[in-house]
Amino acid sequence: MSSILAGLRSLLPTRADYRGLKAGWRGDLVAGLTVGIVALPLALAFGVSSGVGAEAGLITAIVAGLVAAVFGGSNVQVSGPTGAMVVVLAPIVVLHGVGAVAVVSLMAGLMVVLAGVFRLGRAVSYIPWPVIEGFTAGIGIIIFLQQVPAALGVENAGHSSNAVVAAWQTVTEASWPAALLPLAAVAAVAAIMLLLERFAPGFPSSFAAILVVSVVAVLMGSALPNIGELPSSLPAPTLPAFDAAMLSSLAGPAAAVAALAAIESLLSARVAATIADTGPVNADRELFGQGLASIASGLFGGMPATGAIARTAVNVRSGARTRMAAIVHALALLLVVLVAAPIVGAIPLAALAGVLMMTAARMVSWQTAKRVFGSGKSSAAVYFVTLLVTVSVDLVVAVGIGVAVAAFFALRALSKASIASREPLPGPAAPGDERIALFRVEGSLFFGAADRIVEAIADEPDVEVVVLRLSGLQIVDATGAHALAELITTLERRGATVLLKGVRLEHRTLLKRLGVDASLRDPKHSFAELEPAVAHARDHIARGRGA
The missing domain is CATH 3.30.750.24 (STAS domain)
Structure with a gap:
């Protein structure tokens, strides 16, 4: 019994989590504000892209970001809605409706909490590098394709659950030349981001691009669809409505969401640990904290959350050394909701699509693909199969098949060496x-x-x-x-x-x-x-x- 209690205590916050705060609070404050600016457009965009809405994206970034920062196993992890989660959630919204997302968030969160309690945190170390890279590139392609409707100003187009087919359907249903206006907004966002990253690499390019395009759209009185009205406060936590039949039908999707949340969060925490010496990562506690974050997000009407690799990297590079930086990021987003909701609601959806398209393009790294292909035919095959299955079938299935293919080649090599x-x-x-x-x-x-x-x-x-x-x-x-x-x-x-x-x-x-x-x-x-x-x-x- 004492060992069980000791194991549970290791999953809970301690005073040691903030050991470096006294000396590094300025760095944490600057990093938190910086990553909050970066996270704002992404939270809005991921919420819209998933079909749940910009409000849900913001709620997830605030609530889940705060809970994961306090209870997670990494000192610098930043959590919230991510592109990979959007890819999984979009079909759930289509098949089960928006109301199912909060239920899935609770179910998946509970599964991830149990994974942490049962010490499954080290399982991610068994995922080979080519699988991770193929998975990441596949997610990038799907996210890019999912933005085609907003980029062309088409609503409710693309009836297929497959991103490639749906994007093609959207292109064929677009109204030309009316689609040129949202395409111009997307192009403007991309151009501004590229220019700022070239000449002012420390500046939050996505935030600036959305600000410029939004101001121009308002001044010109364009008819670009925008986010719309947002609440000026967080909703009260409530338990979403569900019944036994609903839980049964959502068990599979929830398991897929849980697996993705666990994999992506642990990978993100591992990447952060290689960027700077920010303390050890407790993998089991990270799962425990991420599970609690998704549960809290679901109670507030948000989405399932994961550790966000890009935002976590920005956090570390901006000077974060304790989890206070991620807490500041969540509080900064809350301040936006409280004082700037009407302004945020005027952001054109095409501008958000442009940010996500740029984000997706960076996820498909040709340099990484070149390294994978240069490391051998077996690695190239694993990478390509994982990417193909990710785009055409399912993310979690892709990881499973990728690991299986990698295992086959590993066993073959082991056999030849015997x-x-x-x-x-x-x-x-x-x-x-x-x-x-x-x-x-x-x-x-x-x-x-x-x-x-x-x-x-x-x-x-x-x-x-x-x-x-x-x-x-x-x-x-x-x-x-x-x-x-x-x-x-x-x-x-x-x-x-x-x-x-x-x-x-x-x-x-x-x-x-x-x-x-x-x-x-x-x-x-x-x-x-x-x-x-x-x-x-x-x-x-x-x-x-x-x-």
Whole structure:
């Protein structure tokens, strides 16, 4: 019981979370305000793009951002709505309605909390790098395609749940030349962002681009669709309406959202830890905090939240050293809601689409793709398959398939590195040595290599003694141990005596349980050193009978 309580306490906030605040509070304040400016247009855009609305995006950035900052396992993680989550939520809105999002947020949040409680935080380390990059690039493509309706000023176009098909449907249904006006707004946003990033890299380019385009649109009296009315305060927390049938139908989507929230948050926290020395990341606590953040967001009518890689990177590079920076970011966004809601409501949707298109374009990194493709054919295949499945099927499915493909190539490489080679006997030659086969077995004797290794040994004709050097085996699984026992039995039936040399201590229990020891003609036919094993084999040949 005491260990359980200690484990639960490790998931809760402590005074140590703010250990560096006294010395670095100025950096945290500046970083929090900076990332708040960066997060504002993204929160609005992700809310609109998901189909839930700009209000939900802001609520998520404020509520989830605050809760995750306090309870999460990273000192500098910034959480809120993200592009990957939008990709998952958009089909849920289409199939189940806007009201289902809050329920999904609660369900997914509970799942992520339980993942933290059951110490599943290290699972993300098993996701290979090409899978992560292919997944990220695929998300970028989907986000870009999802902005096509707003970029063309088309409402309710693109009826397919697939982003590629829906974007094409939108293009065919667009009204030309009326679509040129929102396209011009998108182009203006992109141009301003590129220019500022080129000549003023420290300036919040997305915020400035939206500000300029919005002011121009208002002064010109354009008919561009805008965000519309926003509340001037946060809504009161309420439990969304649901029933058993609704929970059943949303179980699958909620599990997908939970998996994505866990993966993206842990990846973001890991990336942040490589940018600057901001303290260790408690992966299990990060899951616990992100789960609580999604639950809180759902109660306020928001969306599921995750750690946001781009905003977290801005936070670290702006000088954040404690979680107070992420708290300031959430409070800054709350201040915007309280005092500037009417101004924010006038932002054109096309301007938000431009910001997201630029964000998506950066997620598809050609330099990263070049590095992946240059690292080998197997990595390139994993990257491409993950990207393709992400765009065409589903994000979580894509990660699963990507990991499976990566595992296949890893097992194939491991299998190729596992060999059984015949060696000459040590020492001066003796009469009858040609009837003794000495094999060195190296690498891994597992299900992917066992048959090939066994066949290489069993195919040796006209031998009376087979000596197997097993000290070079690194891995032995149940399939390999079973195959070894069957090989020994087969050779013994043919009249060949089998001797084992160098069975490693960590393999002995498994080999014994799978019948390897029992398949030997004599328990003494297992040796620790090579010389006694070869001497026994030569003596067996000299005597011309079974030992």
